[in-house]
Amino acid sequence: MSHVMRERSIRRRAAVAAAAVPLLVLAGCSSTGAADGTTEITFLTSNDAPNPETAEALAEAFEAEHPDVSVTVEIRPGGTEGDNLVKTRLSTGEMADVFYYNSGSLLQALNPDSSLVDLSDQDWVGSLTEEFVPVVSTDNGTYGAPLGASFAGGVVYNRAVYEELGLTVPETWDEFMANNEKIAAEGDGVAPVIQTYGETWTSQLFVLGDFANVLAIDPEWAEQYTAHQRSYAEEPALLGFQHQQEVAEAGYFNEDFPSATFADGARMVAEGEGAHYPMLSSVVQTIVQNTPEAVDDIGFFALPAAEAGNTRATIWQPNALYVPRSTEGAELEAAKEFVAFVNSDAGCEIQNEMLPPAGPYAGTCELPEDAPPLLADIQAYFDEGRTANALEFLSPVKGPNLEKVTVEVGSGIRSAEDAAAFYDQDVENQAKQLGLEGW
Amino acid sequence: MTATVTPQVRPNRRRRRAAGSTSATQRTIYPSWFYLPAAVLYLVFFAVPTFASFYFSLTRWTLFDTEFIGLENYVQFFSEPQLSRGFVNTLVYGFVTSGAKVVLGLALAVLLTSQLVGRGYLRSVVFFPVLVSTIGVGITFKALLDPFDGVVNTMLAAFGIDGPGWFTDPAQALLTIAAVDVWKGLGIATLIYIAGIVAIPQEYYEAARVDGASRWQQFRSITLPLVQPATATVIILSLIGGLRSFDLIWATTGGGPGFTSDVIGSVIYKQYQAGFYGLSTAGNVILFLVVTAVMVPISILLNRKEVDR
Numbered sequence: 001m002s003h004v005m006r007e008r009s010i011r012r013r014a015a016v017a018a019a020a021v022p023l024l025v026l027a028g029c030s031s032t033g034a035a036d037g038t039t040e041i042t043f044l045t046s047n048d049a050p051n052p053e054t055a056e057a058l059a060e061a062f063e064a065e066h067p068d069v070s071v072t073v074e075i076r077p078g079g080t081e082g083d084n085l086v087k088t089r090l091s092t093g094e095m096a097d098v099f100y101y102n103s104g105s106l107l108q109a110l111n112p113d114s115s116l117v118d119l120s121d122q123d124w125v126g127s128l129t130e131e132f133v134p135v136v137s138t139d140n141g142t143y144g145a146p147l148g149a150s151f152a153g154g155v156v157y158n159r160a161v162y163e164e165l166g167l168t169v170p171e172t173w174d175e176f177m178a179n180n181e182k183i184a185a186e187g188d189g190v191a192p193v194i195q196t197y198g199e200t201w202t203s204q205l206f207v208l209g210d211f212a213n214v215l216a217i218d219p220e221w222a223e224q225y226t227a228h229q230r231s232y233a234e235e236p237a238l239l240g241f242q243h244q245q246e247v248a249e250a251g252y253f254n255e256d257f258p259s260a261t262f263a264d265g266a267r268m269v270a271e272g273e274g275a276h277y278p279m280l281s282s283v284v285q286t287i288v289q290n291t292p293e294a295v296d297d298i299g300f301f302a303l304p305a306a307e308a309g310n311t312r313a314t315i316w317q318p319n320a321l322y323v324p325r326s327t328e329g330a331e332l333e334a335a336k337e338f339v340a341f342v343n344s345d346a347g348c349e350i351q352n353e354m355l356p357p358a359g360p361y362a363g364t365c366e367l368p369e370d371a372p373p374l375l376a377d378i379q380a381y382f383d384e385g386r387t388a389n390a391l392e393f394l395s396p397v398k399g400p401n402l403e404k405v406t407v408e409v410g411s412g413i414r415s416a417e418d419a420a421a422f423y424d425q426d427v428e429n430q431a432k433q434l435g436l437e438g439w
Numbered sequence: 440m441t442a443t444v445t446p447q448v449r450p451n452r453r454r455r456r457a458a459g460s461t462s463a464t465q466r467t468i469y470p471s472w473f474y475l476p477a478a479v480l481y482l483v484f485f486a487v488p489t490f491a492s493f494y495f496s497l498t499r500w501t502l503f504d505t506e507f508i509g510l511e512n513y514v515q516f517f518s519e520p521q522l523s524r525g526f527v528n529t530l531v532y533g534f535v536t537s538g539a540k541v542v543l544g545l546a547l548a549v550l551l552t553s554q555l556v557g558r559g560y561l562r563s564v565v566f567f568p569v570l571v572s573t574i575g576v577g578i579t580f581k582a583l584l585d586p587f588d589g590v591v592n593t594m595l596a597a598f599g600i601d602g603p604g605w606f607t608d609p610a611q612a613l614l615t616i617a618a619v620d621v622w623k624g625l626g627i628a629t630l631i632y633i634a635g636i637v638a639i640p641q642e643y644y645e646a647a648r649v650d651g652a653s654r655w656q657q658f659r660s661i662t663l664p665l666v667q668p669a670t671a672t673v674i675i676l677s678l679i680g681g682l683r684s685f686d687l688i689w690a691t692t693g694g695g696p697g698f699t700s701d702v703i704g705s706v707i708y709k710q711y712q713a714g715f716y717g718l719s720t721a722g723n724v725i726l727f728l729v730v731t732a733v734m735v736p737i738s739i740l741l742n743r744k745e746v747d748r
Binding site: 079083087197200255256258259399400401404405407408411413414422425426428429430432433435 | 499501506515518519520521585586587604606607608609693694695696697698699709710712713714715717718
């Protein structure tokens with residue numbers, strides 16, 4: 001899961017964390033190897049629904065195919081708490097034989113060269129997309145196999161509202177604002193833009209989802225940002241903050257934006273109470289669960305740039321499965337087989353069923369035929385080559401307070417310029433903690 | 440190993456000091472080794488971590504390695520843009536909650552020490568919120584005070600009043616949390632005041648009544664001065680609690696919207712959460728110093744008054 005996604009479940013995590021403690025204690029004792037000839041391996045996943053359910057389904061199907069291996073699923077909390085747990089267990093050699101974790105900058109923080117098993121000799125590696133390989137690799141090896149599909153960050157919108165008002169998908173920011181104006185004027189109470197600051201992570205999409213547009217203007221931006229040569233206080237990156245301010249000042253948000261939650265936002269866009277929800281396309285998983293009859297009404301477009309030629313979709317790569325160095329011998333073989341199984345036909349079937357894809361797969365799996373139509377919208381950006389990875393897959397620099405700052409911009413507490421400068425200062429701590437050069 | 444060594448060393452030192460005959464040690468009736476378990480616990484769980492935190496605040500550390508960087512964390516902490524806001528909020532929160540607890544606590548205590556039907560029951564009712572978990576209180580109030588679906592604003596709407604965004608209005612959030620804090624912590628203040636008022640001998644009131652003092656004069660001239668020790672305790676306890684408050688703020692607004700209800704405690708927590716361990720350790724050392732700097736003078740002042748009386 002991306003940084004953004006991780007934030008979402010913090011509250012749920014708090015509740016599950018308590019339940020997870022006994023499991024973790026048990027995990028310490030459940031070392032591998034059994035007397036009766038079967039190999040026992042453990043699989044550590046995170047507690048966000050539907051991850052535990054998916055893990056159980058995968059383990060069960062794998063055991064059916066490999067009667068001599070048994071897989072025990074362990075559950076960990078997510079967020080920073082989960083990060084610390086993964087790092088601690090890796091460093092003390094107590095890590096589960098297979099574990100599920102972020103790709104991109106968070107993976108790099110695990111020091112994969114010394115802590116993980118290089119999987120680059122596995123068959124499935126050849127099927128990985130070229131966007132995915134770098135986010136699970138170092139110069140010395142490839143360490144992760146994708147679990148779940150990628151997803152896009154942009155505007156999730158209600159097609160029925162668009163049809164009713166005769167709107168077309170905007171390619172430029174001005175067109176987007178014109179659509180908002182028309183919805184506000186003729187939409188009969190439909191909120192042009194949905195914001196849900198009851199869960200602060202949802203406020204970041206104007207900035208994070210605009211990143212592909214930044215790269216379209218300045219292809220060097222991510223590397224230069226890591227080297228402290230670019231900042232959010234300057235264009236083009238500043239535009240994301242400014243756009244959010246513009247929409248807020250125009251009064252286009254739903255009335256209850258200060259306290260609405262992510263689930264409220266999903267429901268509003270699904271039922272047409274709001275027209276646009278700047279969000280990750282994976283919100284469709286929530287919609288499938290809560291308002292399945294509305295799934296066909298949901299579409300997606302990239303956050304529009306100032307010029308149509310620069311409008312791109314920002315893509316989040318899926319999380320991955322890893323095998324730690326502490327796993328050896330028969331367990332290592334079983335762990336590799338399990339990882340391969342997840343990306344086999346049988347594994348893909350389970351992924352399609354348990355984790356409805358909200359974007360293209362990064363490996364062998366193929367999208368189901370009954371995939372939500374929003375997927376076709378996203379696929380179109382891929383087909384046209386108009387996508388780029390989110391910043392967190394290209395640079396390790398991310399400050400912890402972005403979501404607070406974007407709430408302030410959306411609530412009119414702080415101006416876009418101020419907020420961008422604030423955020424530039426906020427990331428300094430992260431860069432220093434990572435020991436990056438130039439900070 | 441240390442456990443077997445220390446008993447031999449410590450008593451010797453003790454005895455030598457006893458021989459130096461300060462009056463305090465002579466009065467003690469327990470053998471020195473009697474203090475040892477407490478001393479060891481104190482060292483291991485309080486003294487060592489405190490001094491370790493002073494050291495770690497000078498480093499940039501992860502769980503596995505540390506890098507000594509001198510005072511850089513302190514420089515960084517003070518240049519945090521959210522800090523100035525947090526600092527002001529901490530003081531506002533501390534003094535507002537403390538002041539409200541003193542005034543309301545005393546008023547309730549006077550009420551609950553008077554001849555009242557169901558006095559015992561009312562006393563426990565006032566104390567109940569203290570027994571509830573702070574996080575539970577926070578979540579409950581967040582639901583009650585939801586600006587759109589909350590019970591409070593729905594009821595206000597029935598009377599035609601447009602209720603404010605209690606936790607979501609940037610100008611209001613901190614004061615709302617302070618009000619919830621007062622509701623939750625008032626029981627302790629009331630309890631301390633009740634004890635203080637009950638301890639005042641009835642003769643004073645009887646004498647005053649003979650002299651024709653009014654109720655208000657009795658309160659001004661007898662109750663108020665004589666509950667001074669209780670007031671000192673309430674102020675000190677609630678101010679310390681207010682200055683390092685965190686849990687209720689985190690459960691209700693998380694310091695938001697934006698940073699508008701951030702206090703030093705929540706700023707530090709967010710830094711820790713983000714993995715800036717050195718920085719947040721430095722923040723805790725600073726919080727420790729701030730609380731000390733505010734509390735020592737207040738405590739000296741209040742205690743001096745008490746002696747003067």
